[in-house]
Amino acid sequence: AQKITQTQPGMFVQEKEAVTLDCTYDTSDQSYGLFWYKQPSSGEMIFLIYQGSYDEQNATEGRYSLNFQKARKSANLVISASQLGDSAMYFCAMREGLGLIYNQGGKLIFGQGTELSVKP
C-alpha cells in the first residue's frame, strides 16, 4: 500500500545553515509524483517543490532542492541558508500515476510531517 514516512517529528536548525528533512515512500507504481509542502501556523499548505518518478535530475526551486534516490525510495528536502520564516511544518506527499486508471483521482498521500524551528 502506498505510504509516506517522515521520521523526524521535529528539527532545529541555526539561521543561515542548511537542513535536510527526510522522506521515504512506498509504492508499487512506476509512475508517481513526490511533493513537499510547507504549512505555517496559519494553516495554509504552500507548495514548495515537485519530483516526478521519471525525472533523472533532482528538482530545485530557489533555496529548496529535493534529494531523490529512487532505489532507496527516498525524497529528502534540503533547505539551504535557513531563514527565520522557514519555521513551519513540512509535509512530504505522493500522488500515484495509476490512481487515475483505478479511478482513484487526484489523491495525495501525506506523511506525518516534520516541524522545523529555525533559531536566530
Place this chain on the structure above:
Amino acid sequence: KAGVTQTPRYLIKTRGQQVTLSCSPISGHRSVSWYQQTPGQGLQFLFEYFSETQRNKGNFPGRFSGRQFSNSRSEMNVSTLELGDSALYLCASSAGAGFGTEAFFGQGTRLTVV
C-alpha cells in the same frame, strides 16, 4: 490569478448539527480535493471531484459528503457532527489529476464541534 478560497475560515458548531464548507478553486482548475487534518490522524483524504463527478473517496463515514458545481466550486457537507469532526479542512485545486499535477491549497476552514 486568485488562489484557492475557502469559506468560512472558522466555524463553531454543536454536536448533532450539520455544516457546509465551501471551496472556490483557481480559475480554470477542474479538480477539487478535500482533506481533513487533525493532530492525531494527520492529513487524510476525503474525496476528489473532477468536472462535477466524484472520482475517489477516502475512508470516511457517509456523514461526509460533497459536490462540485459546473463552475468547479465545491462544497463539503458533514451531517450529525461529532466531537471528533473538529479539524482543519483543507481544499486543494488542480488543473488535472495526473501524478505530476501540482495541488494548490486554500487556507482551510477550522471547524470546532462543541
